[in-house]
Amino acid sequence: GAGVSQSPSNKVTEKGKDVELRCDPISGHTALYWYRQSLGQGLEFLIYFQGNSAPDKSGLPSDRFSAERTGGSVSTLTIQRTQQEDSAVYLCASSTGQVSGNTIYFGEGSWLTVV
Amino acid sequence: KQEVTQIPAALSVPEGENLVLNCSFTDSAIYNLQWFRQDPGKGLTSLLLIQSSQREQTSGRLNASLDKSSGRSTLYIAASQPGDSATYLCAVSNDYKLSFGAGTTVTVRA
Numbered sequence: 413g414a415g416v417s418q419s420p421s422n423k424v425t426e427k428g429k430d431v432e433l434r435c436d437p438i439s440g441h442t443a444l445y446w447y448r449q450s451l452g453q454g455l456e457f458l459i460y461f462q463g464n465s466a467p468d469k470s471g472l473p474s475d476r477f478s479a480e481r482t483g484g485s486v487s488t489l490t491i492q493r494t495q496q497e498d499s500a501v502y503l504c505a506s507s508t509g510q511v512s513g514n515t516i517y518f519g520e521g522s523w524l525t526v527v
Numbered sequence: 528k529q530e531v532t533q534i535p536a537a538l539s540v541p542e543g544e545n546l547v548l549n550c551s552f553t554d555s556a557i558y559n560l561q562w563f564r565q566d567p568g569k570g571l572t573s574l575l576l577i578q579s580s581q582r583e584q585t586s587g588r589l590n591a592s593l594d595k596s597s598g599r600s601t602l603y604i605a606a607s608q609p610g611d612s613a614t615y616l617c618a619v620s621n622d623y624k625l626s627f628g629a630g631t632t633v634t635v636r637a
Contacts, residue, residue: 457624468624516573
């Protein structure tokens with residue numbers, strides 16, 4: 413597609429359930445990022461992929477969060493045993509991976525509500 | 528750790544007035560700075576990218592300046608329109624990671 417695609421766009425889940433959020437980056441973009449935006453807060457970095465590798469997972473808030481990327485393309489962010497504080501918008505972004513000219517393109521986000 | 532601050536947090540102006548949005552950051556060793564726009568319920572749209580070696584970038588009614596040594600950037604929007612109402616975020620890049628400010632929410636009154 414032309415832009416970064418995320419699914420689902422909205423997800424309501426019960427506390428304790430697992431959820432998977434999917435990101436399909438712009439074709440040819442080697443760098444992929446996950447950010448989280450909680451109500452009234454700024455964007456919080458979660459994880460960065462270069463190709464299929466994740467050189468920086470430092471932003472994942474707990475071991476309930478994991479992410480993978482396969483084929484240098486689609487990425488999945490998994491949250492296990494969801495808690496109410498996980499409610500947020502999860503934004504995926506991609507870029508060409510060239511550091512200095514690094515325009516980054518965001519998807520529309522996956523809105524997660526844990527009830 | 529890079530800290531990014533945006534002032535003001537919210538701004539309301541009548542249509543036609545020029546907008547001035549400020550961004551400051553604590554670590555001047557940046558690769559670039561980007562300004563984004565976020566509409567309610569939507570993702571982020573990149574508006575302008577300024578490389579660390581540049582002083583400003585312009586696109587249409589938008590102009591962004593960068594003073595890396597003082598850790599500041601300013602986004603100017605000329606002749607504001609109601610369609611400019613949105614939240615504007617600045618983000619600085621240290622290598623691959625973007626650090627974001629909390630944003631300035633702009634309302635342009637018709």
